[in-house]
Amino acid sequence: MEPLSFDFPTDDTQDIARYQSFSQANERLANLQPIDYYFAEHVCQVLGTHNALVFHLAIACHQHLQNGHTCLPINEVANTYLGQAFDEHEQSISHQGYLIPQPHVIDETLARFPELSSGESLMVLHNQHLYLRRYYLFEQQLSQALSDKRAIVQGEDQNLIKQVIGQLFQENHTDTETIDWQKIAVANALNKNFVVIAGGPGTGKTYTVTKLLAALIMLHQKQSSAERLNIALSAPTGKAAQRLSESIVDAIDGFKGNIDLDVLSDIPTDAQTIHRLLGVRNNDVNFKHNQDNLLPVDVLLVDEASMIDLALMTRIFRALPAHAKVILLGDADQLPSVASGSVLADIAPRPHQGYTQQNTKFLTHVLDQNLSGLCAKDQTNTSDHLTILQHSRRFDGQGGIGVVAKRVIEGDAKAAWQRLENDPSNQVSLMRSSTDNWLTSMAEKYYRPLLTESDIEVAFKQLAMFRILVAMRKGDFGVERLNQRIIEYFINAQFIDGSQAFKKQPMYHGMPIMITENHHKMGLYNGDIGLVWQQNGQLVVLFEQSQGYKSVIPSRLPSFEVVYAMTIHKTQGSEFNHVLMALPDANQHKLLTRELLYTGITRAKKQLSIVSSMETWQQGVKAQVVRHSQLVL
Numbered sequence: 001m002e003p004l005s006f007d008f009p010t011d012d013t014q015d016i017a018r019y020q021s022f023s024q025a026n027e028r029l030a031n032l033q034p035i036d037y038y039f040a041e042h043v044c045q046v047l048g049t050h051n052a053l054v055f056h057l058a059i060a061c062h063q064h065l066q067n068g069h070t071c072l073p074i075n076e077v078a079n080t081y082l083g084q085a086f087d088e089h090e091q092s093i094s095h096q097g098y099l100i101p102q103p104h105v106i107d108e109t110l111a112r113f114p115e116l117s118s119g120e121s122l123m124v125l126h127n128q129h130l131y132l133r134r135y136y137l138f139e140q141q142l143s144q145a146l147s148d149k150r151a152i153v154q155g156e157d158q159n160l161i162k163q164v165i166g167q168l169f170q171e172n173h174t175d176t177e178t179i180d181w182q183k184i185a186v187a188n189a190l191n192k193n194f195v196v197i198a199g200g201p202g203t204g205k206t207y208t209v210t211k212l213l214a215a216l217i218m219l220h221q222k223q224s225s226a227e228r229l230n231i232a233l234s235a236p237t238g239k240a241a242q243r244l245s246e247s248i249v250d251a252i253d254g255f256k257g258n259i260d261l262d263v264l265s266d267i268p269t270d271a272q273t274i275h276r277l278l279g280v281r282n283n284d285v286n287f288k289h290n291q292d293n294l295l296p297v298d299v300l301l302v303d304e305a306s307m308i309d310l311a312l313m314t315r316i317f318r319a320l321p322a323h324a325k326v327i328l329l330g331d332a333d334q335l336p337s338v339a340s341g342s343v344l345a346d347i348a349p350r351p352h353q354g355y356t357q358q359n360t361k362f363l364t365h366v367l368d369q370n371l372s373g374l375c376a377k378d379q380t381n382t383s384d385h386l387t388i389l390q391h392s393r394r395f396d397g398q399g400g401i402g403v404v405a406k407r408v409i410e411g412d413a414k415a416a417w418q419r420l421e422n423d424p425s426n427q428v429s430l431m432r433s434s435t436d437n438w439l440t441s442m443a444e445k446y447y448r449p450l451l452t453e454s455d456i457e458v459a460f461k462q463l464a465m466f467r468i469l470v471a472m473r474k475g476d477f478g479v480e481r482l483n484q485r486i487i488e489y490f491i492n493a494q495f496i497d498g499s500q501a502f503k504k505q506p507m508y509h510g511m512p513i514m515i516t517e518n519h520h521k522m523g524l525y526n527g528d529i530g531l532v533w534q535q536n537g538q539l540v541v542l543f544e545q546s547q548g549y550k551s552v553i554p555s556r557l558p559s560f561e562v563v564y565a566m567t568i569h570k571t572q573g574s575e576f577n578h579v580l581m582a583l584p585d586a587n588q589h590k591l592l593t594r595e596l597l598y599t600g601i602t603r604a605k606k607q608l609s610i611v612s613s614m615e616t617w618q619q620g621v622k623a624q625v626v627r628h629s630q631l632v633l
């Protein structure tokens with residue numbers, strides 16, 4: 001392929017420049033990756049143009065995708081420099097960058113390429129946003145699938161629904177003003193095939209959805225054939241799937257005596273990862289289940305939906321039969337997925353926008369309560385598919401963890417900090433001692449017992465007690481350094497044999513590890529946690545399974561790392577009794593966001609310790625994750 005050259009317009013703001021190669025472009029544009037450059041080159045080649053603006057917008061579009069956005073909003077990049085950078089020491093410009101012009105210039109230029117708006121070209125222009133075609137199609141397909149499924153189903157037997165809900169929620173509300181959001185969440189899922197039940201930790205998402213599954217089974221039993229309703233449970237990670245299974249088992253136990261046993265026994269308890277559900281194929285990015293080979297399910301429940309990116313969510317919906325009902329559970333305030341998109345946050349707008357008149361009428365009838373207050377004033381902006389559970393049973397109004405989490409997500413850094421400084425509930429505290437002090441005291445208390453424990457069940461319970469959470473991999477408060485410091489402490493204190501632990505890869509009894517890549521054949525996935533264990537004279541690594549443990553010889557493990565400390569991103573879907581969150585120095589706080597802090601805080605069940613300066617804290621609470629997309633419902 002002939003390299004393209006780009007003649008830049010000559011004017012006061014733009015030098016004449018000509019890229020003959022990636023390295024030339026790299027001299028002018030900071031943070032340019034070869035893949036950004038070659039994508040842009042390919043776009044221009046297909047469009048048959050040497051236009052510098054199109055070339056640079058294609059670079060920006062590709063870079064946006066790498067940064068988690070699904071598209072590039074043209075108006076936001078107009079009048080900004082792409083790839084301009086400064087040399088801080090010399091206080092001079094290191095990369096001149098490219099000035100993206102005013103919106104009307106962009107519009108006029110892009111209008112010369114009608115194929116961009118056809119949806120068929122490599123880069124697609126849609127509503128003033130540029131996409132890579134693949135992501136445009138993902139967004140379009142998902143929007144369509146969600147709209148189809150969330151439509152209110154006509155002809156449901158509302159009296160039967162009312163009867164079933166009456167059986168499941170027997171408590172007599174004399175106070176007709178009180179809104180029971182759990183009850184609304186159940187009813188709201190019975191007249192449509194797509195719902196989101198959102199809420200913070202402990203708001204009863206799993207409890208509610210278990211009642212919902214019971215309702216669906218009861219309706220199915222009363223309405224139709226002898227065939228069982230085929231319900232699948234799933235979550236993005238192994239850990240989250242395991243927690244979902246456990247919570248559903250607990251909820252079922254709690255319902256015994258109130259709900260018929262033959263209904264409860266039809267509720268499945270075995271959740272699997274989404275990848276396993278869809279069926280991973282070796283050396284193939286496509287799943288076994290797709291539009292040509294649909295999943296054999298009537299109801300699909302997906303937990304921890306905030307972790308699911310646009311591409312995976314689209315693939316889930318592609319693989320579903322038209323009649324299947326989808327229930328997404330999640331906390332929309334948490335960090336979005338690692339890969340592109342922020343699907344849950346996009347489709348669960350907060351505060352709730354209200355319901356359509358039709359849906360409000362349905363809820364009012366089946367719940368036998370006047371719910372007109374839930375009807376949206378603006379009927380063009382409604383969220384029939386959404387219920388937000390409000391009341392956390394884990395964090396009652398008094399506990400410090402719940403209060404700090406709430407203040408952080410509201411953006412009130414000062415109030416959150418004051419609570420950290422003085423918490424009457426003794427749940428939250430600021431660690432003011434030196435790093436050596438808190439690190440060794442935590443390692444002594446929580447991690448040292450693992451070194452001498454001989455019961456693997458007790459060891460896994462001990463490991464779930466505590467975790468150090470950090471924002472980054474590198475730096476003094478990065479994962480790598482903190483893990484290394486704990487190992488060094490154990491060696492210096494002679495709790496472990498230094499000659500063993502200082503080999504290239506430390507390996508000793510009671511060492512916790514985390515898998516960092518998927519290995520489908522071995523059934524080990526990125527984020528799975530194991531314990532190195534002395535067994536019959538040799539070291540193996542044990543992983544918890546729904547029943548028993550998977551044992552793997554260390555030499556056969558996919559890549560992994562020690563996990564005394566881990567990044568907040570990786571803890572999504574997990575919880576610990578005690579969390580210590582160590583935040584980097586103020587000058588590294590660019591990575592910190594409100595959502596990151598909230599996610600870290602809400603991993604703690606009983607105790608939360610924070611290592612941070614006030615300045616870092618304030619900056620973190622102020623910054624919010626921004627993900628550009630046009631996925632709205």
Ligand SMILES: Nc1ncnc2c1ncn2[C@@H]1O[C@H](COP(=O)(O)OP(=O)(O)OP(=O)(O)O)[C@@H](O)[C@H]1O
Nearest residue numbers: 182199200201202203204205206207208247393394
């Ligand atoms: N209506 C209720 N009555 C009694 N107990 C409830 C009710 N709702 C929830 N709970 C209890 O509150 C606890 C938290 O509920 P649940 O696990 O369903 O919350 P969750 O939102 O799924 O939490 P997480 O996000 O942490 O998974 C559980 O012990 C559950 O049994």
